[in-house]
Amino acid sequence: MHLAYPAVLAALLFCTGLYGVLARRNAILVLMSVELMLNAVNLNLVAFDVWLRDTLHAGQALTLFTVAIAAAEIGIGLSVVLLVYRNRGFADIDRLTDLADDDARARTGAPASVPAPAPAAERQTTGDAAA
Amino acid sequence: MTTVSTVTLAALVPLLPFLGAVAGLLLGRRAPGFVRPLAVLPTAAAALLAAAVAVRQGTGDPTDAATRLTPTGSVPVDLALHLDGFAVLIAAVVGLVATCVQVYSTGYLRDDPRYPSYAALVSLFTAAMFLVVYSGDLMVLLVGWEVMGICSYFLVGHYWETERARSASLKAFLVTKLGDVPFLIGILALADAAGTFRINGILTAAGNGDIAHPTVVGLLLLAGVAGKSAQFPLHTWLPDAMAGPTPVSALIHAATMVAAGIYVVARLLPVFALSGAVLAVLATMAAVTMVGSALSALAQDDIKRVLAWSTIGQLGYMAGALAVTDRGAAVFHLLSHAAFKALLFLGAGVLIHAAGTNSLAAMSRMSGLGKRVPDAAWTTTVALAALAALPPFSGFFSKESVLAAAEHAAGGRTDGVPVPVGWTVLVAGLATALLTAGYATRLWLLALRGSGPAAPDRGPQPASMNAVLWVLFVPTVGLGAAVGLLPGWFDGDPLAPTWTTSILGTGLVLVGALVTYGAWQTVRARARLTPLGAVAVPGIPVAGAAREDEPAATEITAVATHEQVYGDAVSAPDPADPGRLLLGPLHGPASHGFHLDAAYRALFVRPVLAAAGLVRFLDREVVETYVRGAGGGPRLLGAAVRRAQTGNVQTYLTVLLAGAVALAVLVAVGA
Amino acid sequence: MTTPHAAVLAASSAPGFLSPTGVEVVFVLVGLVTLGAAVVAVTTRQLVHAAMWLVLALGGLAVEYLLLTAEFIAWVQVLIYVGSVVVLILFGLMLTKAPIGRSPDADSGNRPAALVAALAAAAALVALVVDAFRTAWIDLEEVQGSTEVTGEILFRHWVLPFEALSVLLLAALVGAVVLSRLRRAAAGDRPDRQGD
Numbered sequence: 001m002h003l004a005y006p007a008v009l010a011a012l013l014f015c016t017g018l019y020g021v022l023a024r025r026n027a028i029l030v031l032m033s034v035e036l037m038l039n040a041v042n043l044n045l046v047a048f049d050v051w052l053r054d055t056l057h058a059g060q061a062l063t064l065f066t067v068a069i070a071a072a073e074i075g076i077g078l079s080v081v082l083l084v085y086r087n088r089g090f091a092d093i094d095r096l097t098d099l100a101d102d103d104a105r106a107r108t109g110a111p112a113s114v115p116a117p118a119p120a121a122e123r124q125t126t127g128d129a130a131a
Numbered sequence: 132m133t134t135v136s137t138v139t140l141a142a143l144v145p146l147l148p149f150l151g152a153v154a155g156l157l158l159g160r161r162a163p164g165f166v167r168p169l170a171v172l173p174t175a176a177a178a179l180l181a182a183a184v185a186v187r188q189g190t191g192d193p194t195d196a197a198t199r200l201t202p203t204g205s206v207p208v209d210l211a212l213h214l215d216g217f218a219v220l221i222a223a224v225v226g227l228v229a230t231c232v233q234v235y236s237t238g239y240l241r242d243d244p245r246y247p248s249y250a251a252l253v254s255l256f257t258a259a260m261f262l263v264v265y266s267g268d269l270m271v272l273l274v275g276w277e278v279m280g281i282c283s284y285f286l287v288g289h290y291w292e293t294e295r296a297r298s299a300s301l302k303a304f305l306v307t308k309l310g311d312v313p314f315l316i317g318i319l320a321l322a323d324a325a326g327t328f329r330i331n332g333i334l335t336a337a338g339n340g341d342i343a344h345p346t347v348v349g350l351l352l353l354a355g356v357a358g359k360s361a362q363f364p365l366h367t368w369l370p371d372a373m374a375g376p377t378p379v380s381a382l383i384h385a386a387t388m389v390a391a392g393i394y395v396v397a398r399l400l401p402v403f404a405l406s407g408a409v410l411a412v413l414a415t416m417a418a419v420t421m422v423g424s425a426l427s428a429l430a431q432d433d434i435k436r437v438l439a440w441s442t443i444g445q446l447g448y449m450a451g452a453l454a455v456t457d458r459g460a461a462v463f464h465l466l467s468h469a470a471f472k473a474l475l476f477l478g479a480g481v482l483i484h485a486a487g488t489n490s491l492a493a494m495s496r497m498s499g500l501g502k503r504v505p506d507a508a509w510t511t512t513v514a515l516a517a518l519a520a521l522p523p524f525s526g527f528f529s530k531e532s533v534l535a536a537a538e539h540a541a542g543g544r545t546d547g548v549p550v551p552v553g554w555t556v557l558v559a560g561l562a563t564a565l566l567t568a569g570y571a572t573r574l575w576l577l578a579l580r581g582s583g584p585a586a587p588d589r590g591p592q593p594a595s596m597n598a599v600l601w602v603l604f605v606p607t608v609g610l611g612a613a614v615g616l617l618p619g620w621f622d623g624d625p626l627a628p629t630w631t632t633s634i635l636g637t638g639l640v641l642v643g644a645l646v647t648y649g650a651w652q653t654v655r656a657r658a659r660l661t662p663l664g665a666v667a668v669p670g671i672p673v674a675g676a677a678r679e680d681e682p683a684a685t686e687i688t689a690v691a692t693h694e695q696v697y698g699d700a701v702s703a704p705d706p707a708d709p710g711r712l713l714l715g716p717l718h719g720p721a722s723h724g725f726h727l728d729a730a731y732r733a734l735f736v737r738p739v740l741a742a743a744g745l746v747r748f749l750d751r752e753v754v755e756t757y758v759r760g761a762g763g764g765p766r767l768l769g770a771a772v773r774r775a776q777t778g779n780v781q782t783y784l785t786v787l788l789a790g791a792v793a794l795a796v797l798v799a800v801g802a
Numbered sequence: 803m804t805t806p807h808a809a810v811l812a813a814s815s816a817p818g819f820l821s822p823t824g825v826e827v828v829f830v831l832v833g834l835v836t837l838g839a840a841v842v843a844v845t846t847r848q849l850v851h852a853a854m855w856l857v858l859a860l861g862g863l864a865v866e867y868l869l870l871t872a873e874f875i876a877w878v879q880v881l882i883y884v885g886s887v888v889v890l891i892l893f894g895l896m897l898t899k900a901p902i903g904r905s906p907d908a909d910s911g912n913r914p915a916a917l918v919a920a921l922a923a924a925a926a927l928v929a930l931v932v933d934a935f936r937t938a939w940i941d942l943e944e945v946q947g948s949t950e951v952t953g954e955i956l957f958r959h960w961v962l963p964f965e966a967l968s969v970l971l972l973a974a975l976v977g978a979v980v981l982s983r984l985r986r987a988a989a990g991d992r993p994d995r996q997g998d
Contacts, residue, residue, distance in 0.1 A: 001826050002819065003938035006870065007931040009833040013840055013859075015924035020844030022785050022916030023909050028894045029849065032856050035887060036840055039863050042879075046872045050946045051938060060947050061960045063875050067882050068967050072974030074887050078894040079981035085898045093780060094910040100778025781912040789919050792926050799930065 006047035014040035027081045027091040031074060038070045137187045138196040141212050144180045144222060145261035145275075147173040148229070152255035159247025170250030171233045174257055178226025181261070185219035190619040195267055195331065206322045211329055213267030216620030217397060217462050222264045224466050225387050227606070228473045229257040231599040232382040235477055238593030239378055249289060253382065256282035260387045264394065269318045269328045272395070276314075276359070279388045280307050286383060287375040299371040306368040310358020317351030321402065324348075330398055337401045349402060349409030352395070353416070360392030360446045363420040367728050369443055370427075373435040377480030377686060380435060385442050385476050386469035393449040393465055397458040404456050407549050414454035414552040418559030421447035423725060425566035429573060429710040430722035433489050434479050437574055440724075441518060442472055444563055448533050451556035455548050457536035459621035463614075464533055467525035470606035471517040474510055478600055481507035481592050482578055483686050491574070492705035496583040503586050506597040508579055510604045517607050519571040519640050520564060522633075525610035531628030531636060532614070534560050538632050564636050568643030573710050576651045650709035657707045825942060829869050836862030847908045849900040850892070857888050870940070872947030 013036060020033025042063045049059025085091045151173030158165050188194060197211035233253060240246050259282065262275030281304070288300030322328045324343055325336035336342060356362065361369040361384075372384050383389070396403060396413075403409050421444050428440035445468045452461035483489045485504045486497060494500060501508035517526035537560055539545050540553025614626050705711070711718050720726055775782075817823070822830070836859050843855035860883040867876035945951075956964060 001823065001829060001869075001940045001942055003935040003940055004819075004932055005826060005829050005833065006866065007935050008928055009837065009866070011927035011931050012837050012924060013863075015920045015927065016837065016840045016844055018788065018923055019916050019920035022781055022788070022919060023913040024844065025907055025910040026849060026898075026900065028891060028898060028900065029844075029852055029908065031894070032852060032891055033844055035856070035883070035891075036844070036859065039860060039879075039883070042875075043863060043866060046867055046870050046875055046947070047940070050870050050872065050942070051940045053941075053944075053946065056959050057947070057951065057955045060872055060875055060952055061956060061963075063872075064878060064952075064956065065963065065967055067878055068971060071882055071887060072971050074890055075978040076974050076981070078890055079978040081894060082897055082982050091898045092907075092910075094912065096780075097778025100776055779910075779912070781910055781916070785912060785915045785919050788923060789915075792919070792923050795930075796926055799926075 003047060003051050006043055010040045010044040010047070012040075013037075013043065025092045025094055027084070027093050028078070030093060031077045031081070034077075035070060035074065038066060042066055137184060137194060137214070138212055140180050140187070141184045141194075141214055141265055144177045144184065144226070145258045145265065147177040147180070147258075148254040148261070149258035152251040152258060155247055155251035155254060159251065163247070166247045166250060167237050170254060171230070171237065174226070174233045174254055175230045177257065177261065178223070178230045181219070181222040181226040184214065185223040188214050188216070188219045190216065197267065197329070206326065206328060208270040208328055209268045210271060211267030212265050213330060214265065216617075217394070217458070218264050220466060220617075220620060221390070221394060221462065222261055224469045224606075225257065225260050225264060228386040228469055228603070229253070229260075229382060231473065231477070231603055232378045234595050235381075235480070235599045236376075236378045238595040239480060240376060241593070245289065249286070249376070252282050252285050253379070256286070256383060256388070260391065263391050267330050269322065269330060269333070271328075272330075273315065273318060276391060276395075277311070279383075279391065280304065280311065280359075283307070283372070283383050283388055286379040287372045289375055289379065293374070295371075296374040299368075299374040303368040303372045306365055307358040310355045310365050312354075313351040314355020314358070317348050317355065320344075320348045320351065321399075333399070334401050337405060340405075342402060342405060345402065345405035346408045349406050350412060352399065352403070353409065353413060356392035356396055356450075357416060358392075359395075360389050360450070361443050362392070362416050362446060362450055363423060364727065366420060366424070366443050367724060367731065370431075370436050370439045370724065373433065373439050377435065377476055377483065380439070381473045381476030381480075384439065385472035389442065389446055390449075390465050390469060393446060393453065393461055396450070396453045397462055400453060400456060400458050403453070404547050407547070407552075410454050410456070410548060410552050411555075413450055414555045417447045417450035417454055418555045420444065421451065421559045421563040422566070425563045425570065426714065426717060426721045427724050428570040429566060430714055430718050432491050432705070432708075432722075434483065434491055434494070434574065434578060435476070435489060437491070437570060438472070438475050438479060441475075441567070441570065442468075444567065445472065445518075447563070448530060448560060451560055452533040452536055455536045455540035455545055455553055455556055457533075457539075457545075457624060459618060459624050459626055460529070460532040460536045462621065463617055463626055464529035467517070467529040467606070467610045470603055470610060471514040471524075471526055474514040474600060474603040474607050475518065477596070477603065478507040478511035478514065480686065481596055481600070482511070484592065485586060485589055487587055487589070489686065491577040492708065495577040495581040495705075495707060497581045497586040498583055500581060500586040501579040503588065504592055506600050507592070510600040510607075512575060512579070513604060514607050515571045515575050519568040519644065520636060521640060522637060523611055525607055527637070528611035528614045528626070528628060530560075530564065531633050532626040534564075534632040534636055535626075535629045536624075538629065561635060561639055565639040565643040568640040569647045569713060570710070572644040572647040573651070573708075576648065576709070580651075582655070647709055647713065650712045654707045654709055654712055825869055829866060832862050832865045832869070836866065847904045847906065848902075849895055849905060849908065850902060853888055853891050853895060856891070857884055860884050860888070867947075870947075871942055871945045872952075873945070874947055874949045874952040877949075 017033045017036030017038075017040060020036060021030050024030050024033060045059040045063045045066070049057055049063075052059070081091050084096065088096075151169050155166060155169045158169065193213060193215035195211065195213055197209040199207060199209050233250065236246075236250065236253065240249060243249065256279055259275040259278035263272050263279070266272040266275060284300050284304040287303050288296050290296040291300070318328075321333050321342065324341055325333040327333065337345075342348060354365075358365040369384055369389070373380055375384075403413065424440045424443035424447065428437050428444065431437045431440060445464070449461040449464050449468075452458070452464060481504050482494070482500065485507070486494050486500055488494065513524065517524035520527045520530040522528075534557065536545075537553050537557035540548040541550060541557045542553070543550045545553065614628075617626055618624060714721055723729070775786075839855045839858035839862060843852045843859055846852045846855060860879065864876045864879040864884070867873070867879055
């Protein structure tokens with residue numbers, strides 16, 4: 001098999017994940033996209049490991065480690081997102097702008113950090129509407 | 132007693148007032164009770180030690196002692212003492228005057244809130260003067276010289292609340308510094324030629340002819356001397372320095388600091404004598420100073436300014452004596468002048484307090500001022516006689532010794548002194564003797580022989596002030612008796628008056644006094660026609676207010692209001708002034724020091740101010756523009772960059788990634 | 803690109819792209835499905851659907867691993883990713899009350915910039931990879947990643963990193979628990995959060 005096939009697939013998957021990270025608003029969707037990017041890397045690792053016939057199989061071992069670390073990452077990431085959601089009532093990463101320069105934010109008119117409105121009721125209505 | 136202990140005593144002399152000054156500055160606020168003892172006792176002890184050193188040293192060979200604390204490069208600087216007849220006698224007189232001034236100050240400035248720092252500065256000044264006198268090393272001498280300068284600055288500016296005192300202190304500092312810069316260069320040139328800063332070494336080098344350019348070096352040193360000793364053309368600071376308290380005027384601006392310049396020339400006289408040109412310059416300087424200052428003294432209204440101009444003139448006598456290379460006569464006059472001029476200033480302080488004004492025009496319209504303060508009146512009378520060089524007072528002997536030396540040189544009998552130099556000093560000295568008698572008589576007549584309403588009764592003067600006057604009275608009267616002893620202490624040249632100059636000089640003095648008396652009698656009638664109200668601007672109290680006023684407060688009020696009262700800072704439009712009659716059209720220029728200040732203002736001050744204005748303009752408008760541009764550019768850039776700080780991590784990440792891709796593509800394409 | 807010696811030899815005898823082998827055809831087809839699923843997963847407006855499409859993409863990757871003869875990795879992929887990670891993500895969506903159905907605000911305002919950046923990155927990466935590896939050939943005659951082989955190298959050569967990794971996992975577990983634990987004091991005034 002040509003090495004180019006898995007390599008190109010990995011590159012395209014990586015960029016897809018990249019698009020997701022940059023374009024998604026919901027933090028959980030961003031985490032999903034990160035998983036896609038990690039998987040693209042994994043594919044690369046496996047393909048090159050097979051191609052090189054490495055006696056130590058470093059590529060496959062590293063893939064396993066990556067999988068484990070990705071699992072840990074998704075766990076921590078999700079708990080962070082949950083915490084953010086609990087504290088603020090939303091998990092939209094383009095609204096988490098507390099690190100912004102205040103003057104700049106005031107000038108661009110972006111919303112300041114919302115001081116925890118009653119998200120439950122708000123979400124409830126949207127949820128109802130969607131249902 | 133061994134020589135070593137004499138040196139130890141001599142080392143203690145500057146050290147004691149210095150320690151007193153340090154202690155006074157440290158304790159001044161916390162322990163007010165210690166201030167007066169700390170001011171008077173170290174100075175008095177130093178005076179006693181200086182007297183003991185003088186007695187021990189006697190007429191013996193000069194004592195030298197030196198220690199080197201640390202290596203100082205190519206030309207070593209030693210802590211050296213040089214004790215000879217000049218040094219020990221001057222130190223004794225400095226100690227006497229300083230002690231008198233400290234005692235006097237306890238009464239004169241008794242209520243002054245800044246008395247602790249004042250007393251400490253006077254002590255520090257005394258220490259510096261002792262250092263100058265005893266030092267055997269020019270660098271150490273320069274240290275004392277500069278410390279005196281800065282003390283003078285602070286003490287002249289003691290009443291810094293008044294504009295006159297502030298500007299006078301600045302002027303004194305800057306003008307003397309103007310002379311000190313060439314002085315320092317001259318010292319360095321001397322040390323470079325001689326390979327040492329030790330005065331003995333320099334004198335040896337001068338004797339061997341090792342000094343390469345004696346004229347240049349001598350002129351450089353003379354600039355410093357002219358600044359310190361208030362000789363023409365750097366004398367202008369001294370009359371203005373009278374804005375300081377009277378004891379300061381007595382100590383610094385009459386008896387000691389201004390004498391330092393004369394003393395340095397006396398110590399280095401062989402160096403100056405190497406060049407006839409330097410002696411000629413010194414003689415011209417002295418002659419111009421003598422005559423000009425005497426004319427100015429005749430036109431002043433402020434009693435202290437009369438004395439200040441007179442000081443400049445007497446320093447001119449000393450400089451003249453040095454120009455004819457007779458340092459014995461110069462130092463003799465220095466000693467007697469220190470005594471009677473200190474007495475005159477301190478007496479003037481009492482008179483100012485008693486009269487409530489420093490204006491002679493106002494004093495001449497009071498009767499019985501002398502009866503209010505009999506001690507001051509008597510001692511001042513005698514001191515004025517000494518100033519005018521009437522026999523048998525000390526001034527007569529010292530001035531005659533100067534004139535005799537000049538006459539000796541004019542006759543061509545002094546080696547190395549050009550005959551014209553001798554004639555210049557002799558003629559100027561005789562003319563000044565006439566004028567001195569004139570202004571001394573005028574001062575006496577106006578201050579103590581006034582007529583009109585009785586002088587205000589301000590109660591008895593403090594005993595400390597009166598006692599000091601009588602202490603200084605003794606050398607004023609008696610120093611002339613030492614004329615036979617002093618040559619043994621000095622170079623051995625006879626100092627006794629010669630018949631020719633004595634008769635000539637005393638005759639001129641009598642003429643001057645009688646002419647002034649006649650003028651006074653002529654104009655006296657006018658004084659009754661023009662009461663003080665016609666002279667002074669009405670409405671401003673001429674006399675100080677309170678009966679129990681502090682003496683210094685009276686003085687500062689008088690100095691500060693003189694211009695408002697009389698329309699002029701230095702003279703009064705008084706038709707009853709004999710000086711006005713005697714000087715005629717010269718009176719106006721003379722009262723303002725022949726407008727030398729105005730000339731300096733036009734020649735130096737205005738160009739400097741204009742240059743400063745130009746620099747200011749360049750700095751504000753040109754350099755600042757660059758600075759503002761340098762600040763404004765980054766500010767704009769920062770404002771632009773701040774807009775990117777939205778806090779949205781997706782934006783950040785997008786930009787980061789785009790940058791990474793762009794870089795990768797660039798590298799790939801470039802490779 | 804410094805190509806290993808064996809690879810150069812293999813490449814010299816490698817067939818061209820116009821005559822694909824069977825494995826290659828399958829790989830490309832599965833790859834297209836995977837890529838399509840991934841693209842849908844990052845573009846769909848239905849959040850739960852996105853997770854489902856992610857399952858498809860990850861599963862497709864597992865097949866690709868199998869085709870690359872890395873069978874153990876493939877099963878791990880199915881177990882961990884499809885089995886647990888996606889479940890976790892679904893839990894996360896549920897706990898944050900993600901709307902079911904189409905949500906109009908699934909994408910942020912950064913979308914055009916993201917598209918440009920992603921396309922640029924893709925173009926650059928693909929161009930680079932194709933340029934570098936167009937002649938490289940993988941010989942799949944010998945199985946490279948059987949469970950036996952993987953277990954052997956993992957517990958012979960990589961045992962120390964493996965143990966370290968277990969510590970990391972434990973730490974992550976503890977961290978996740980600590981972070982997501984409900985704080986009584988903070989949650990006290992919002993009892994409605996308890997039910998989430």
